Amino acid sequence: MSEAARNRLTKGLTDLAFLILAAAIVYFALRWMTAGVEAMIDPVTPGRGESWPLWAQIAQLVYLVLASVLTIGVLSVLVFFRVPNMRDAILVPATSIALAIIVTALVIMAIGESPLQATQVMVRGAVGSGYGWGYTLFYATNFIFTGLAVAVAFHAKMFNIGGEGQAAIGGLGVAIVCLSVPWPHWSLALLAATLGAAAFGAAWAAIPAYLQAKRGSHIVITTIMFNFIASALLVYLLVNVFRVPGSMAPETARFAEPTHLPSAYDIAPWLGFRRSTPLNVSFLVAIAACVGVWLLIWKSRLGYEIRAFGHSQTGAVYAGIHPVRIIMLAMLISGGLSGMMALNAVMGEAERLVLDPVQGAGFVGIAVALMGRSHPVGVFLAALLFGMLYQGGAELEFEMPAISREMLLVIQALVILFTGALDNMVREPIERLFLRLRKGA
Template sequence: MTPALPRWADLVLIPGLNLALAFLVAGLVVVFIGEDPIRAVRILIQGSLGSSYGIGFTLFYATTFVFTGLAVAIAFHASLFNIGGEGQAALGGVGATLVCLAVPWPHWALALPFAILGAGLLGGAWAFIPGYLQAKRGSHIVITTIMFNFIASALVVYLLNNVLKAPGMSLETRKFGEGTYLPFMHEMLGAIGIEMSRTPMNLTSILALAAAFLTWLLIWRTRLGYEIRAFGHSEPAAVYAGIDPVRITILVMVMSGAMAGLMALNVVMGYQHRLVLDFVGGAGFVGIAVALMGRSHPVGVILASILFGILYQGGAELAFEMPAITRDMIVVIQALVILFTGALENLVRLPVERVFARRARG
């Protein structure tokens, strides 16, 4: 039997090697189309981290991915593969929108707690149904969450067409009242004398860090978190210890869906100030890669989210500066990162385990 890897190797070394392989293959693709990969990397980094403007956009994208990554990570700890974050986030956006449009809020500080509640409730409710079907009917969570993504998409289209649509051609709601606008980060920093370029980054970035901390507390410092991890490691052993699998499955899915729903605060309430069609933009699926790469740990999720924020923002700058590298090429690079950190993880893990096994025997 192969001895367990040191924690640092599992959390840092293997993801780092996977990431290096992904960028190596991406560099070969750039060479194949006749461009300089060194220059491409320089533009990517400069565009995402080389200015307060780039950093603001990078962290804005990363904030969204923190929520969807934590959503997937919470489910992972119970060995549940929630890939319905896209639909749960979409319903979370509906929840936040209903709160923002319901009352002429005088200040964002009053609106925010209710928006958090609305987004979390609808996101959690959308995940409750697959969780219930898994726990009570044995329906596979992967299949049901995939299906619910499409149902959520159709439901949001219906609502924007028939219930919430603002006058005009666009599928969007009317703009929220100014009392619901979350403060932008450049405004918050400017109030204490720190200059920052105007970007969509807003107060939700701080909420994302709080969500990561609370997730850590839940999973590693509470009785419920212990039950979740025990259930994830071995369902028969958990049942033998008196843990109710139905309760854990449904609770975990509701918490996972609620976390995914909270990503809507960043886009809907913090930036667009309205609900628009397809505001999630694939963030629910990126959250799967973020959770895999971050080893379902909140710190890892934050770091992986920043990486994908760099790819999103730096990729946009790269497509502008090097037209031969299209937006589709950036998607290919992102896909390579997902491929090597997910499906091909054992390509690195197995050789690393053999190296550590030889060192242990020697």
């Protein structure tokens, strides 16, 4: 082993040790704080029609701010001393998310509920049981696909808002593949449906991409327009073409039994999944897609060209990179990934194409990509978090009817706002702080 390799290994191991130490400190400190606040506010939990005393609400807010400061503080120390180049990848998103959480808590307080209890209900609902995990990972699968789609386009400095439409048209591809051929086995059907979903999703992204590349039409506007066109097209096709004769429901026939994708219950019932769990093998396809996107963006020539183009268009042109080719390819890949979301939602869960099969997942992809810094690992983690939010949100609506499901949209908006639009507000103070610390050190 060469000396350099040995040094790298030592540094890696020390970093890991510090990381575990920091995680342990944060974990136990947070547990201690949470238990304290819980013990404080539990006796005053209001009954029906009553409201929280003001001091309990303020106590929770103070707790939340202290917990954020503690977590971010420990993270800052870790990042500053061990991995200063990870500042933008770890510290900035963590701070943005803490801000989003605090504002969400304020909203929950404003409607008279306890943010701490709401969080507990959500966490328990999302990851407290096999049932919860089944839904959390099912939603996460959708968000991985749409998040990767937005991320790939981001690398070419393009904003693909069209995930919603591309996924819906991808669903059309899945339905056509599943309904037109009598598949002997689900694996063959999955393979063909993947191709169908990706091809249809890519085709729907192709026109905006071509117009951007060749005519300079703003891709954001055209993809928004294509979302609406896709939804009108889908309604038309489901009502007039694919509807089962004699049925009133605007949906296709149920796919044949052999195309049924094995669910988590079929594969691993001992993990506590229920028979009704929507989680299915397309989760594995999503993980494969993460690996694929990582290889594409960081290990392939095309990925290098996409990143170079995204960094500086003029520079890329001088380096012999053809803009039309990059715009087209990046958008086709992006559209294809969006379309593949339909594997999970259409083939895996509904097993037929219904009106609005996407349910806003295309837009969640924007938040996921921003939060995950357009990196597959980040996208995976952000998708998981949003999966928990969606499943936890469903439970929340059940247990705390005062908080409606649309709270998820608020959280999503705040994440997009703080990690995307207000990025500079978070980044610049952190940069200044690091500069000052470095001068002092």
